[in-house]
Amino acid sequence: MRAGPSQEEVRRLNLGTLLRHLHTGGPVSRAVLADRMGLNRSTILALVSELTAAGLVREELPRDTGRAGRPSLVVRPDPRIYVLAFDVGVDQVAAARVGLGGAVLDRRETTYPRIGIRPEEAAAVLTGHAKEMTAAAPADAVCAGAGAAVRGMVRHPDGLVRSAPNTGWTDEDFGRDLAGRLGLGLPVLLDNESNLGALAEHVRGAGQGLEDLIYLHGDIGIGGGVIAGGRLLRGHNGYGGEVGHLLVNPRGGRPCGCGSRGCLEAEAGQGALLEAAGRVPDTTGRQAVRSVVEAADRGDVAARAALHTVAEWLAVGVSSLVNLYNPAAVVFGGTLRDIYLGAAAQIRSLINTRTLAASREEVRFRVCRLGDDTVLAGAAELAFGRLFADPLGHRGP
Amino acid sequence: MTATPTLELRGVDKSFGPVQVLHDVGFRAHAGEVTALVGDNGAGKSTLVKCIGGIHPFDSGDYLFEGRPVQVHSPREAAALGVEIVYQDLALCDNLDIVQNMFLGRERRSGLILDEATMEEMAAETLAGLSVRTVTSVRQRVSSLSGGQRQTVAIAKAVLWNSKLVVLDEPTAALGVAQTAQVLELVRRLADNGLTVVLISHNLNDVFAVSDRIAVLHLGRTAAQVRTGDVTHAQVVELITAGRSGDLGPATTNGATT
Numbered sequence: 001m002r003a004g005p006s007q008e009e010v011r012r013l014n015l016g017t018l019l020r021h022l023h024t025g026g027p028v029s030r031a032v033l034a035d036r037m038g039l040n041r042s043t044i045l046a047l048v049s050e051l052t053a054a055g056l057v058r059e060e061l062p063r064d065t066g067r068a069g070r071p072s073l074v075v076r077p078d079p080r081i082y083v084l085a086f087d088v089g090v091d092q093v094a095a096a097r098v099g100l101g102g103a104v105l106d107r108r109e110t111t112y113p114r115i116g117i118r119p120e121e122a123a124a125v126l127t128g129h130a131k132e133m134t135a136a137a138p139a140d141a142v143c144a145g146a147g148a149a150v151r152g153m154v155r156h157p158d159g160l161v162r163s164a165p166n167t168g169w170t171d172e173d174f175g176r177d178l179a180g181r182l183g184l185g186l187p188v189l190l191d192n193e194s195n196l197g198a199l200a201e202h203v204r205g206a207g208q209g210l211e212d213l214i215y216l217h218g219d220i221g222i223g224g225g226v227i228a229g230g231r232l233l234r235g236h237n238g239y240g241g242e243v244g245h246l247l248v249n250p251r252g253g254r255p256c257g258c259g260s261r262g263c264l265e266a267e268a269g270q271g272a273l274l275e276a277a278g279r280v281p282d283t284t285g286r287q288a289v290r291s292v293v294e295a296a297d298r299g300d301v302a303a304r305a306a307l308h309t310v311a312e313w314l315a316v317g318v319s320s321l322v323n324l325y326n327p328a329a330v331v332f333g334g335t336l337r338d339i340y341l342g343a344a345a346q347i348r349s350l351i352n353t354r355t356l357a358a359s360r361e362e363v364r365f366r367v368c369r370l371g372d373d374t375v376l377a378g379a380a381e382l383a384f385g386r387l388f389a390d391p392l393g394h395r396g397p
Numbered sequence: 398m399t400a401t402p403t404l405e406l407r408g409v410d411k412s413f414g415p416v417q418v419l420h421d422v423g424f425r426a427h428a429g430e431v432t433a434l435v436g437d438n439g440a441g442k443s444t445l446v447k448c449i450g451g452i453h454p455f456d457s458g459d460y461l462f463e464g465r466p467v468q469v470h471s472p473r474e475a476a477a478l479g480v481e482i483v484y485q486d487l488a489l490c491d492n493l494d495i496v497q498n499m500f501l502g503r504e505r506r507s508g509l510i511l512d513e514a515t516m517e518e519m520a521a522e523t524l525a526g527l528s529v530r531t532v533t534s535v536r537q538r539v540s541s542l543s544g545g546q547r548q549t550v551a552i553a554k555a556v557l558w559n560s561k562l563v564v565l566d567e568p569t570a571a572l573g574v575a576q577t578a579q580v581l582e583l584v585r586r587l588a589d590n591g592l593t594v595v596l597i598s599h600n601l602n603d604v605f606a607v608s609d610r611i612a613v614l615h616l617g618r619t620a621a622q623v624r625t626g627d628v629t630h631a632q633v634v635e636l637i638t639a640g641r642s643g644d645l646g647p648a649t650t651n652g653a654t655t
Binding site: 206290293294297337338340341342343344345346347348349350352353360361363365366367369 | 528573574575577578581582585586589601602603604605606607625626627628629630631
């Protein structure tokens, strides 16, 4: 049993909260900050001065208010502060430089013709992208952290990638490897792609302002991130929310990469869709999924049948999730965005008949607002999280 | 939902000469929601929209806007209330640029000359507020835009005027899959930003993708007004084609069930 937080801890928490408000809400005046944070104005003034001295925020005159009278200063995130965000897909890696405030300042990606990137290879390519982007950044820009999304089960809190069936990784300390190569003196924080997608959509996407939401990310597999009561549901070791392995068709279902049968990802994932549509087995990726949805829209019978089959299994999975978690929103991202928009009538009809009436009453179905950058944005949020935890002490040597 | 609907129509009748097009139609649309208006060809959807927009006067019936009974006799009066309609043909001028189109007939002036700078800024702000990233410059001519971009401009034009109710007539009818997705996301965002949106569509997939409520017209009558979360695709199809489905459909009242 410990005593209440020390004054130092309270101050750190307040600094972090203030910075987070600016990061998610954009530039505002000190008066508005005081109102939002429920602190008095002199405390806000002290916090802002500390953050200004640390080079994290700036106080400036607003560009134009259109109103009479002396405009009040607005506090805005310092544009020099940025983080590096990485996304390691199964056939694509992407890196971005994201500014405090959430703007993507620079972005690079490399696509591979095959599935299964080795960790060393991914780390090397991403390091190359990162070095290019930091070289292109203004000379006074400051990197405040780095975060990466991987397609696999990531142990919390140390970020060890325990297994990634679709890329064949096992027990890879990818974060440490990447951090070593980057040589920034900063750790690279790691999490699962759909957890990060959920975080991004929660902070600045379709789930903004919602405390309970489920993000479903379609890729080669299906991943899920569950936010309950405003917090990411991680489970005991960080492997929680593996929605892709929700068992939907245990009797005679399709074999899944995890060794089981009839998992949601086996029935409603990319493989199932492309196989049912009769596409060549080695075509993968977003474009392949989009081409099936497009063909279905034009009336291609095989594509329509395939889309319907997959949509039905997806609806079965989502119905269970709605019953289990009573979310305020279910957000479809990655290739599931295309599948949802292409088969919404079917998916929602099934959900409407298979969920508890009270659970579905207020649930919203949305597609990700950040588009193909959802996961990268989540990786950036993860990296910023470290800055917000200790705004003044975040910097490495 | 207990809140007052932004728009409520009660017992609307409309005839063109001997042809009765709308018969005792009831309709409600709430703020922050997308209300889909569906029905077969000739069910009276377009007529109802033109009545909402003030192009046709009702023969009888009540028009309640934010709970207050109002009289709407012209599109200008509708616009003054905050009602904007995006028609199927979009009514954009190909030879003008995006800003000129958005302000057409309602140009901002500073003194005797047009205030181009303010208009340009407002247009850019509106497009940015809708997270429209597909348009590169607001000074692009509309003739150079794709179908989806045109639809986006037409919708932005409707939103520019602090409108409260936006009616979209078949916004995805002539678009490909990717553009349809963009427009649907835009439609959803309008409602999530607090506007009242009425979406007319023949495509039930689009309706289920974005709507919160569905109103079905059948032969000039309201067949049902239901929450999208309470019905299936098959039920809506049945309502559109047969005018009723199981418990849903006109019984003694005008069909408003929620």
